[in-house]
Amino acid sequence: MLQFFYMSKSFFSASSALLLDRIFRAGIGLLVSIAIARHYGPTEFGQLSYVLLAASLFGVxxxxxxxxxxxxxxAALHSDxxxxQDMLKTILRIRSFGGLLAYFLLVVFIYIEVGNEPTWxxxxxxxxxxxxxxADAYDYRFRVEKKFTLIAITRTVSALISSAFKVLSVVFGWPIYAISAAMTGEYAVNSIIFSRLNxxxxxxxxxxxxxxxxxLLNRSWKIILSGLVITFQSRIEYYLIExxxxxxxxxxxxxxxxxFEVLDMAPIIFSLLLLPELAVLISGAPRKKFIEAFQCAYLGGFxxxxxxxxxxxxxxxxxxFAFGHKYDLAQDLLPFLIIRPLFGMFTAVRGVFxxxxxxxxxxxxxxxxxLLVSFVLALLLIPRMGLYGAVAANLLGLFSSTILADLLFYRDSCRSWWTCxxxxSFVAGKIKSSLRMKNG
Structure with a gap:
């Protein structure tokens, strides 16, 4: 039953470039974010973060x-x-239109919120x-054609150019607008390289x-709606904090x-590796095998x-030492966030099944x-407890969307993490057996 933990060599070698690229970009992004936060201070860093969060909401x-x-x-290439290439062209057009709509909504939203201020x-x-x-549509095509290295190199080069520009902005004391231009520039470079490669x-x-x-649009509305709700859930406290x-x-x-966002990489990678292996392993298998796979997945997540x-x-x-004394209040919040990655792992494993x-x-x-729990609690707790109330609302919202939701609506998931x-003993036996075979 532990077979899905031993990922096929062909899959891992094909996708390892993408995984390394994700880890590398996350590390570089964190270091540059620390430099930006230290240089511009909590107020301007807060404005930049707020716009990024609003953009992620309309990014749906x-x-x-x-x-x-x-x-x-x-990948499927169904007869209908x-x-x-026609799919690529169609998706590019649709996503370009969706991107322009998202940009318009973001600009209008920020203007209504803050007016003609630097944040706008x-x-x-x-x-x-x-x-x-x-241009992510090019990424789809390259993935299907197994050109993972091209994707990784393109995104890494774009990230390095953007990061270099951000560092220069900090060194020379350029205004926060330069950081915004660097972030946009990363996607522009991606678009140019992907287009040429295609x-x-x-x-x-x-x-x-x-x-x-x-x-496409007839099939995607559920995903759009779900994405909006998920983004609202994870971002609502920022709006109320402001x-x-x-x-x-x-x-x-x-x-x-x-x-802590760097740690969110772990459940993403885990689910990325888990899904294709499990899809093969439990296809047509009895229910008992499905539950055992669910338990093993949660055990691996733990x-x-x-x-x-x-x-x-x-x-x-x-x-x-990284952020400096300006962020002493943020330092006090960190111990309460230790439980947060566990909820992320629960969500990732459950998402696979x-x-x-x-x-x-x-x-x-x-x-x-x-979302309901996060919003109500943030509304009640932030005015009374400040940022501690925001953390409490965020964590209890995550608890509600994972543990509580499973208890009410997805008992198989609930039983699986409870009994994982x-x-x-089974896992330990499999590992010992594997080690013996390797040493033998």
């Missing part, structure tokens, strides 16, 4: 749920679908990345297919969460979380629960 309209549907269609000008510059993000490897230009576009406490507090809160605990301790100790069981509406239900340690 920029992706239109096609990050999941597009690669699947290109056009060629891959940050949004005007930074928000341009939303239509440029349509032309080089797949000479055909493709054409826009109206019927396929309609088909309303009740001001920009400085937004910057403090963003710094505390930013340092072990990864335990392995992250020493890293979190180091983060808490190193935080004041949700896909395998075709329960596509369930993430929306769970996120709605989390029953697989310990």
């Amino acid at each position: 309209f920029a992706t239109l749920g096609l990050d999941e549907i597009g690669p699947r269609d290109m 679908h056009p060629s891959r 000008w940050v949004a005007l510059i930074l928000g341009l990345y939303l239509p440029l993000q349509s 032309k080089y490897y797949f000479q055909s230009r493709g054409s826009f297919q109206f019927n396929y576009a309609k088909q 309303k009740f406490l001001g920009w400085n507090s937004v910057g403090q809160y963003a710094a505390a969460l930013k340092i 072990f990864i979380y335990l392995a992250m605990l020493p890293i979190m301790v180091v983060i808490i100790i190193a935080f004041p 949700v896909i395998l069981e075709h329960r596509y509406i369930y993430p929306l239900i769970a996120s709605l629960m989390g 340690f029953s697989q310990l």
